Amino acid sequence: MMIWIGCLWMLVVAMISGELAYGETPSGTMVRAKDIAIVLPAQGDQHLAAGPVLFPVAWWSDIHASFAATSVGDAMEVENSRDDWRLVAIRFAPCQPLISYISELNQALCEPQLRLVWQPVHQQYSGRAWVAYADDRAIHALYRINGSRVLGEQKAAQWRQWARQASTLKQAETLQYEALNHLIVAQVAAELMNLRGGLPGSAYDVVGERPEFSLPDRGRSFLSKLGPFLLQYARPELLTQLTAFSLPEGRDPPMIDEWVFVAFDPAASGQRLKAQALTVRSRRDGRILADYGYAARASVRRDEAALQDIMDQANDEVKAELKDAVIWTFAERKAKGPSIAAPEQTHVAHTSCASCHKLGGLTFDLHNLSYLGDHEISISPRVEMDVSRELRWLRASLPNISGVVADQFSLSRQASL
Numbered sequence: 001m002m003i004w005i006g007c008l009w010m011l012v013v014a015m016i017s018g019e020l021a022y023g024e025t026p027s028g029t030m031v032r033a034k035d036i037a038i039v040l041p042a043q044g045d046q047h048l049a050a051g052p053v054l055f056p057v058a059w060w061s062d063i064h065a066s067f068a069a070t071s072v073g074d075a076m077e078v079e080n081s082r083d084d085w086r087l088v089a090i091r092f093a094p095c096q097p098l099i100s101y102i103s104e105l106n107q108a109l110c111e112p113q114l115r116l117v118w119q120p121v122h123q124q125y126s127g128r129a130w131v132a133y134a135d136d137r138a139i140h141a142l143y144r145i146n147g148s149r150v151l152g153e154q155k156a157a158q159w160r161q162w163a164r165q166a167s168t169l170k171q172a173e174t175l176q177y178e179a180l181n182h183l184i185v186a187q188v189a190a191e192l193m194n195l196r197g198g199l200p201g202s203a204y205d206v207v208g209e210r211p212e213f214s215l216p217d218r219g220r221s222f223l224s225k226l227g228p229f230l231l232q233y234a235r236p237e238l239l240t241q242l243t244a245f246s247l248p249e250g251r252d253p254p255m256i257d258e259w260v261f262v263a264f265d266p267a268a269s270g271q272r273l274k275a276q277a278l279t280v281r282s283r284r285d286g287r288i289l290a291d292y293g294y295a296a297r298a299s300v301r302r303d304e305a306a307l308q309d310i311m312d313q314a315n316d317e318v319k320a321e322l323k324d325a326v327i328w329t330f331a332e333r334k335a336k337g338p339s340i341a342a343p344e345q346t347h348v349a350h351t352s353c354a355s356c357h358k359l360g361g362l363t364f365d366l367h368n369l370s371y372l373g374d375h376e377i378s379i380s381p382r383v384e385m386d387v388s389r390e391l392r393w394l395r396a397s398l399p400n401i402s403g404v405v406a407d408q409f410s411l412s413r414q415a416s417l
Contacts, residue, residue: 032204038090042132050085062273075249084120098166100286134371137246236270261353298354341381
């Protein structure tokens with residue numbers, strides 16, 4: 001086993017250093033923001049619906065049941081039909097830290113993850129034109145990447161085992177894990193780049209709507225390529241977590257000023273959802289500082305009452321960490337926002353659901369990468385900084401990724417590794 005791992009590591013080092021010309025193209029193609037943060041338009045009928053293949057029917061009942069006991073009640077069912085829900089954004093996170101606290105090893109001990117954002121959008125006729133209106137709720141699904149497609153079953157099993165043991169890996173094992181991880185990430189990133197619609201690379205800079213949708217034919221072509229990609233990487237059995245938030249009934253965010261957050265673990269091979277407790281973990285050692293129930297009710301000016309109670313009753317050490325980790329009042333947004341938005345300082349698990357969603361410009365807009373009403377897509381500072389970090393990681397770890405070459409590399413080299 002050490003022989004093939006050693007050969008694999010030498011191969012990846014050669015690939016990164018350019019000896020294999022891995023990913024070289026005449027145009028010098030590189031991964032860009034819109035490759036790993038895909039924003040789909042709310043306007044128009046070119047979209048991917050929340051059909052049963054990507055969104056099992058049983059998920060709806062599990063999500064509705066969790067909201068039923070909160071102030072949201074049956075608002076999701078009353079104000080939206082299932083046909084309203086569409087995919088609005090996709091994120092590929094190539095280096096999601098495996099260690100649950102801030103560490104220099106976060107850059108090496110990480111794993112790729114795919115994230116999908118679903119949202120209900122109406123097409124309303126307003127005077128002279130159709131206008132898209134997105135209700136103030138969204139569903140966020142997270143998926144692990146199945147490494148066996150690139151590595152084969154045996155090596156993928158070793159890769160998964162090392163991922164589970166991340167906090168105890170020795171240096172040699174860490175390097176071996178990285179080697180396998182880079183091959184998997186390179187393949188997914190290359191496939192994402194292959195979704196491009198023949199536009200200049202600069203068209204994919206800066207997070208925003210995919211440029212293909214500027215022309216109907218290109219938009220349709222893009223969706224026809226995106227569908228098979230999602231069928232490969234966003235299968236229900238690959239789900240690791242699903243989160244959702246919603247405004248109560250009324251469609252008036254500034255007046256209602258309340259949002260409810262819930263989370264789920266996958267069950268029954270991803271066909272069902274099991275309610276997951278909401279927690280805040282320590283940045284220093286990853287331990288759980290607060291477990292504040294299965295639903296969080298928050299507003300612009302406050303967080304979940306149960307979380308506040310935990311804070312009030314905690315010892316000095318926990319209280320100090322929670323005080324810094326959560327945006328407790330409206331006035332704290334400006335001071336705490338930058339550190340919560342910075343992935344090198346705060347993992348998502350290190351803050352509350354509401355705090356992570358309070359980083360945008362509009363005080364009543366809790367969307368991180370989705371739509372609110374008839375506004376343009378909301379892109380929070382956290383998303384921008386995540387994408388910036390991920391691009392730096394990709395360009396440092398795999399500086400020359402090309403879709404065609406990467407695909408040929410992964411398919412032709414598997415047997416020889």
